[in-house]
Each structure stands twice: as structure tokens, then as C-alpha cells.
Amino acid sequence: MGNKRHKPEEIVTKLRQVEVLVGQGMARIDAIREVRITEQTYYRWRKQYGGMGTDQLKELKRLQKENERLRKAVSDLTLDKLILAEAAPGKLLSPARRRACIDHVRSQMKLSERRVCLVLGQHRSTQRRRPRGRADEERLVEDMIALARQYGRYGYRRIAALLRDAGWQVNDKRVERLWRREGLKVPAKQPKKGRLWLNDGSCLRLRPEYRNHVWSYDFVHCRTDDGKVFRTLNILDEFSRECLAIRVKRKLNSTDVIDALSDLFILRGVPTFIRSDNGPEFVAHAVRDWIKAVGARTAYIEPGSPWENGYCESFNARFRDELLDGEIFYGLHEAQILIEKWRKHYNTKRPHSALGYRPPAPETIIPMDQRPAMH
Structure with missing residues (x-):
């Protein structure tokens, strides 16, 4: 009588062996001792596996594995739903927003970084990499904010054009990113009104074709x-x-x-x-x-x-x-x-x-050697 943990196949084999010995005229208690198990173990096994053959046992194991897999899938889906509910509403379009959202979810739900990154679609290397701004980013932000203060009704596109005129090699996307990061925003305007058409439904209009037209x-x-x-x-x-x-x-x-x-x-x-x-x-x-x-x-x-x-x-x-x-x-x-x-x-x-974000009549600087002589 050892403490060995029997496999389901071994349990079914011992139960069948007991039934064979009992059929040959041996007392059930003696047959149980013959297969080296206790009487309590026999009846417990019989309650769980009694009357089951090898094929039925294999099918039971398959169903148990499938049930475990489905249970785990449902648990994962429930956890994913909880993660998405805890995440910020709306689309997380930028890696920075995803990074902040993942940190928030991990702090609230005590989950692994791997799991939250998988649910929210963020690569782990992207999550761990902390962006370092360019060396000139601080000066660029200062110039951008100075222009925003000076021209309060300009959006980031016009500010980007003015920065390029000032000598910055910068595109609209970079200015937009810094613009959003600094919380800059042009106040909303009043809604546009619909067009008024002529009485006969026509919409004719004289369009300019050249200067002084x-x-x-x-x-x-x-x-x-x-x-x-x-x-x-x-x-x-x-x-x-x-x-x-x-x-x-x-x-x-x-x-x-x-x-x-x-x-x-x-x-x-x-x-x-x-x-x-x-x-x-x-x-x-x-x-x-x-x-x-x-x-x-x-x-x-x-x-x-x-x-x-x-x-x-x-x-x-x-x-x-x-x-x-x-x-x-x-x-x-x-x-x-x-x-x-x-x-x-x-x-x-x-x-x-x-x-194209150019001024209507930009100033032209004429070099000194090309200027007309004064008489």
C-alpha cells in the first residue's frame, strides 16, 4: 500500500482486475487487497471510473482538456475585457498614449507587462523604450510657444510655416506632436453657415484668373x-x-x-x-x-x-x-x-x-550689388 499517485489508465485497469477476481469467486475485500489498494480507495475510484473502458477514458480526458482550454479562453477574454475597460476610452493612436495607458492599467490591476501589451497592441520593446527628444527640441518648443503667444489665432500649420521661415528644418507632424504635448489649442470658432443660392437654383461665380483680374x-x-x-x-x-x-x-x-x-x-x-x-x-x-x-x-x-x-x-x-x-x-x-x-x-x-502656407506678397531682399545706382 504505497502513496503512489495512479494515472486514470492504471485506475481503470485495477478496477477491471478486481471485477475479474470477484467473478472467479474471490471475496471482494480479498480482491481489493490483491491489487494493493485500500477499500476506501476502491469505492472512490469505482464511483468516479466505474464501468468505464479504455476508449471511454480517452474520450473523457479529451473532453476534460477541451473544457480546460475553453475555461481558460473565457477567463482570458474576461480579463481582456477588464483591461480594455480600465484603459483610456477612444483610440490609442500614438505609442506615447499607449505607454501611459499600459502603465495605468498595470498599476490598477497588478498584471504583467506582457499581458497588457498583448491586449492593447503595444510591442514590449516600444513600451520599455522611453523616447528621448532631440537636442534642439527645447529651443524649438520655446520658439513655437513664443509664436503661439504672438499669433494666438494661428494653428500648428501656420506656426510650422513661420518656424521654417525662421530657419528651422521641421515638418508639420513634428510641430503637431509638440503642439499637442504642450497643450496648445486654438479656441473653437463659430459654426459655418450654409450657402445662399440664387432664386433659380444657379450658383454662378466670377473667379479670378490672374493678378488685377x-x-x-x-x-x-x-x-x-x-x-x-x-x-x-x-x-x-x-x-x-x-x-x-x-x-x-x-x-x-x-x-x-x-x-x-x-x-x-x-x-x-x-x-x-x-x-x-x-x-x-x-x-x-x-x-x-x-x-x-x-x-x-x-x-x-x-x-x-x-x-x-x-x-x-x-x-x-x-x-x-x-x-x-x-x-x-x-x-x-x-x-x-x-x-x-x-x-x-x-x-x-x-x-x-x-x-501653400506662403504669404501673399513676401518681402524681397535685393543684394547691394544688384541695386540700381543712385544719381
Whole structure:
């Protein structure tokens, strides 16, 4: 009677041997002693394996293994579900976010790194590798934050363009990564309004094809700190997106429109079309007759359809968002100086998304040896 642990096949063999001995006339207790087991062991084995053959035993073992495998699979799936529930909601697109999420799950659930990395799809070498920024990353972030402070309404793409103009060899993706890491964000704008179509359902529009083809102009209203209103007359070349002039006065009428256009016609020539809305300053007979006399044509938009003057409307929105809404003007003269300064920055420095993030009229530096001689 030893303490040997019997295999299921051996148990079935001993039970069959006892049955054979009993069938030959031997007492059951003597047959049990003959196979060298105790009576309690015999009845326990008989309860578990009684009447079972070798083939049935093999099938039982197979079913037990399959049951164990299914039980383990269900347990793994339950654990995976718990890991995903503990992980951050949403997609973990970047390795850094996955790394932080895996550390959080391990600290909360006391699981192995291997298991959590497998569930969340992170390679273990990526999890263990702590990124080291480039040597110039600190200076790049400082310059980026300085530009973000200076131009609070610019997104990371325009900031990246300004960084490249300043001499940085950097692409938009790297700037976006640092932009997100530093928590920089442009406040959300108001939702865009739908377009207004013509009464007959058509959507015809004059599109600029070259410089001085189509100019557009419009008024923008603002106030100085003392509450008094002033107006700006914004004139834009639609093809190049260049702001040709911004006239700032307390009151602007048709005479001021003619005066501003006269200065530009002398400097830049006469455009083919001049687009505007149907305001009284633009449809006045004096303005229409004068534009016709100098050889240009007017292109008025339909009433209630500001989208037809989209270039100028877009410029007005940038003008208000980046300057007027963020400045306090204590007097008209201060407003004229700051607005003219912003206009020059818009033309020569500000990256324009429609121009491949280049300014509409960048400054050109002429070398000293190529400059014309002064007489």
C-alpha cells in the first residue's frame, strides 16, 4: 500500500482486475487487497471510473482538456475585457498614449507587462523604450510657444510655416506632436453657415484668373475704447490674396471709396473687375460712373448672398479674429497705425493656407550689388 499517485489508465485497469477476481469467486475485500489498494480507495475510484473502458477514458480526458482550454479562453477574454475597460476610452493612436495607458492599467490591476501589451497592441520593446527628444527640441518648443503667444489665432500649420521661415528644418507632424504635448489649442470658432443660392437654383461665380483680374472691397465696423464707431474699407486682390489697402476713418462714404481706389489705380493699374456688395457706398452713381470711366467693370453680388464675395468675407473674418477682437484701440490714430502694421504682416509674413502656407506678397531682399545706382 504505497502513496503512489495512479494515472486514470492504471485506475481503470485495477478496477477491471478486481471485477475479474470477484467473478472467479474471490471475496471482494480479498480482491481489493490483491491489487494493493485500500477499500476506501476502491469505492472512490469505482464511483468516479466505474464501468468505464479504455476508449471511454480517452474520450473523457479529451473532453476534460477541451473544457480546460475553453475555461481558460473565457477567463482570458474576461480579463481582456477588464483591461480594455480600465484603459483610456477612444483610440490609442500614438505609442506615447499607449505607454501611459499600459502603465495605468498595470498599476490598477497588478498584471504583467506582457499581458497588457498583448491586449492593447503595444510591442514590449516600444513600451520599455522611453523616447528621448532631440537636442534642439527645447529651443524649438520655446520658439513655437513664443509664436503661439504672438499669433494666438494661428494653428500648428501656420506656426510650422513661420518656424521654417525662421530657419528651422521641421515638418508639420513634428510641430503637431509638440503642439499637442504642450497643450496648445486654438479656441473653437463659430459654426459655418450654409450657402445662399440664387432664386433659380444657379450658383454662378466670377473667379479670378490672374493678378488685377478681380478686386473686391467691403466695410468692417469696429469701436475705439471710448465707444465711438470707426469703419475700415478693405480692398483685396482675389487672385494673389494680397490686401491692397485698408482705409480707416470714422465715416466712409462713396467719395472715400473713389479716393482709395484712385490711389491704387495709380500704383497698380486698373483691374478688370471690382466686386462688392450692394451697399449704398458701392452702388452710388458717382462710384459706378467713375469705375466705368477708368475702364473697369463692376461685379455686384446678389442681395443676401455674402458667399459670392467669399474672398473678401474670408479676409474680413481673419482681420476681425486676429486683430480687431484682440486689441483695444484708445483712439483713431492708434487704430490706423496698428491696422496698417497688421496689413503689412498679413501680406509679407502671415502664411496663407490657400497659397501653400506662403504669404501673399513676401518681402524681397535685393543684394547691394544688384541695386540700381543712385544719381
